[in-house]
Amino acid sequence: MTTTEDVTTPAGSSPPASPRIKPPKSNRRLRLGERTAPYLLLLPALVAILVLLGWPTLQLIGISFRKLDLRELVSGEMVWVGFENFSEILSDPEFWEITVRTLVFTAAVVLTTLLLALFMALLMRHLNPVVRVILQVALILAWATPVLATTTVFQWIFDQQYGILNKTLAKLGFDGFIGHSWFSTGPSTLTVIGLLVVWQAVPFVAFTLYAGLLGVPKEQYEAAGIDGANAWQAFWAVSWPAIRPILTMVTFLSVLWDFKLFAQVWAIRQGGPDGASTTLPVYMYLKGLAGNHFGLAATAALLMMLVLILLTARYVQLLVRTKEADLS
Amino acid sequence: MKKSLIQRIGLGTFGVIVAILFVFPTYWMITSSLKTPGEVLSPNYDLIPLSVTFENFVTALTKPGFTTYLANSLIVTIGAVLCSLVAGVLAAVTLSRMRFRGRKGFLLLVLVAQLAPFEALLIPMYLLMRDAGLLNQLPSLLLVYFAATLPFTCWMLYGFVNGIPYDLEEAAMIDGCSRAGAFRRVTLPLLAPGLVTTSVFSFITAWNEFLFAFVFMRDQGKQTLPVWLSSFRTAFSVDWGGIMAASVIYAVPALVFFILVQRKLVSNLTAGAVKG
Numbered sequence: 340m341t342t343t344e345d346v347t348t349p350a351g352s353s354p355p356a357s358p359r360i361k362p363p364k365s366n367r368r369l370r371l372g373e374r375t376a377p378y379l380l381l382l383p384a385l386v387a388i389l390v391l392l393g394w395p396t397l398q399l400i401g402i403s404f405r406k407l408d409l410r411e412l413v414s415g416e417m418v419w420v421g422f423e424n425f426s427e428i429l430s431d432p433e434f435w436e437i438t439v440r441t442l443v444f445t446a447a448v449v450l451t452t453l454l455l456a457l458f459m460a461l462l463m464r465h466l467n468p469v470v471r472v473i474l475q476v477a478l479i480l481a482w483a484t485p486v487l488a489t490t491t492v493f494q495w496i497f498d499q500q501y502g503i504l505n506k507t508l509a510k511l512g513f514d515g516f517i518g519h520s521w522f523s524t525g526p527s528t529l530t531v532i533g534l535l536v537v538w539q540a541v542p543f544v545a546f547t548l549y550a551g552l553l554g555v556p557k558e559q560y561e562a563a564g565i566d567g568a569n570a571w572q573a574f575w576a577v578s579w580p581a582i583r584p585i586l587t588m589v590t591f592l593s594v595l596w597d598f599k600l601f602a603q604v605w606a607i608r609q610g611g612p613d614g615a616s617t618t619l620p621v622y623m624y625l626k627g628l629a630g631n632h633f634g635l636a637a638t639a640a641l642l643m644m645l646v647l648i649l650l651t652a653r654y655v656q657l658l659v660r661t662k663e664a665d666l667s
Numbered sequence: 668m669k670k671s672l673i674q675r676i677g678l679g680t681f682g683v684i685v686a687i688l689f690v691f692p693t694y695w696m697i698t699s700s701l702k703t704p705g706e707v708l709s710p711n712y713d714l715i716p717l718s719v720t721f722e723n724f725v726t727a728l729t730k731p732g733f734t735t736y737l738a739n740s741l742i743v744t745i746g747a748v749l750c751s752l753v754a755g756v757l758a759a760v761t762l763s764r765m766r767f768r769g770r771k772g773f774l775l776l777v778l779v780a781q782l783a784p785f786e787a788l789l790i791p792m793y794l795l796m797r798d799a800g801l802l803n804q805l806p807s808l809l810l811v812y813f814a815a816t817l818p819f820t821c822w823m824l825y826g827f828v829n830g831i832p833y834d835l836e837e838a839a840m841i842d843g844c845s846r847a848g849a850f851r852r853v854t855l856p857l858l859a860p861g862l863v864t865t866s867v868f869s870f871i872t873a874w875n876e877f878l879f880a881f882v883f884m885r886d887q888g889k890q891t892l893p894v895w896l897s898s899f900r901t902a903f904s905v906d907w908g909g910i911m912a913a914s915v916i917y918a919v920p921a922l923v924f925f926i927l928v929q930r931k932l933v934s935n936l937t938a939g940a941v942k943g
Contacts, residue, residue, distance in 0.1 A: 377767040384758035391814035398791035470682040477690035483925035487893035488914035492696040602877035606897035640787040
């Protein structure tokens with residue numbers, strides 16, 4: 340396996356600027372075929388985006404104002420209820436509890452991921468090449484293992500009776516952990532899910548930050564050394580400014596991914612015990628597809644989207660603005 | 668900032684320990700899958716399998732439906748990847764090489780589509796597929812994964828095509844190639860690494876997807892591997908060795924693809940700013 344050392348593209352950069360495109364010799368002379376060619380070539384992608392993404396998005400907004408339970412679903416009847424779904428969900432104390440839980444969970448997972456990844460990236464920079472490759476291989480293996488495979492392994496490691504964790508703890512003299520169930524309370528279940536998510540999320544963030552660190556010229560560290568900076572000062576003066584934009588980007592992406600987790604939460608305990616590890620996406624599923632309240636679930640999804648937009652608005656705004664500048 | 672020998676040995680050891688901690692779950696998955704059923708559940712504490720057996724792999728592969736689920740996963744994933752690759756290449760080349768009205772608008776559409784939380788569309792997508800009579804049919808998932816990976820594919824490939832100088836194509840055209848011929852002979856071969864990287868990320872996305880597969884494919888025998896893997900706790904008595912073997916089989920394609928492109932991984936990834 341080769342190393343990822345040659346990676347130097349700063350994160351968050353957009354694709355290289357468009358090449359100089361020669362304007363066609365004369366617009367009027369263009370044959371009809373040549374003028375419609377770009378639209379024909381874009382057609383498959385455009386149709387797919389509009390039909391499979393655009394249309395459902397409009398539908399989602401529509402459904403959130405409808406009463407759509409099993410009866411309406413089967414009869415195809417349109418029952419408009421205005422903001423009733425919204426008021427029902429917003430007055431449901433369970434919804435607020437789950438929203439707060441999801442936000443806290445997301446914050447904890449994102450923060451842990453970022454700190455660990457930053458630590459890994461700095462570690463990679465200081466290790467000798469052989470150890471660095473060993474570490475990188477370990478990270479890539481964690482990253483590439485599919486989510487559900489990872490989830491089953493974690494269930495196996497945390498298994499009540501035969502799991503290696505309880506066995507290890509017992510071996511270390513903590514006899515209280517013999518037969519201990521890690522999934523008997525909500526916080527404990529969420530901690531295991533969080534660990535699982537962090538473990539898979541760290542590699543991408545670590546590699547991205549490492550790529551950013553590699554982009555810093557060595558001379559800058561030497562200059563800092565000559566000025567008498569210690570390692571800590573050199574980090575703040577040289578590394579930090581270089582990786583701050585990358586950190587912003589990976590924070591944004593991590594929030595986006597961790598907020599809408601479903602597979603791990605569902606596979607571990609279906610949001611249990613007693614709904615104590617339920618997060619917003621699980622709530623959406625339970626209300627809508629398990630409980631047959633599609634209108635309510637659409638409203639929940641819309642509210643979820645709104646929360647996500649609020650969380651990431653600033654960054655999306657910056658992103659669209661820079662990309663827009665690139666596009667012109 | 669030169670480090671002393673002791674510092675370097677200390678740091679190296681520390682790095683190896685971190686690597687071991689990180690690789691442990693994967694290691695544990697593989698070694699558990701190679702243990703005999705008796706050894707998996709033995710109260711003994713063995714980090715290294717005492718005897719290697721492929722019994723669990725035979726169990727997994729002969730489990731009713733396993734090969735069907737594997738095939739289902741492969742069909743929807745590969746189908747979606749191919750579709751989004753074709754549509755993506757056409758779009759990327761058009762956006763990069765041609766000037767036309769609406770170009771910038773389309774690029775922004777792709778960018779916004781890439782950032783939208785796809786999972787929120789579960790309910791309308793479900794209704795759409797139901798009305799099209801596609802629930803419990805593989806094409807429903809194929810279409811969903813195609814849509815989910817397309818914006819990202821377009822964006823990444825657009826970056827790759829932009830990285831290939833247009834002058835090369837022009838030179839070929841001066842030498843007598845048609846526009847399409849110049850693209851096929853000059854740009855397409857140079858685009859190959861981009862195509863591989865992009866398809867790996869689409870592959871991983873579709874291969875990992877759980878929510879839509881779980882909701883759309885409720886009938887027995889119609890599921891995909893991730894859904895099957897998630898159901899063992901309730902549906903089967905827990906045969907950990909067999910489950911670990913199934914997980915290994917499920918992980919192999921993703922691991923192979925990752926290893927193929929890992930050298931270019933991060934630089935390409937951050938260019939598109941999206942994870943697969």
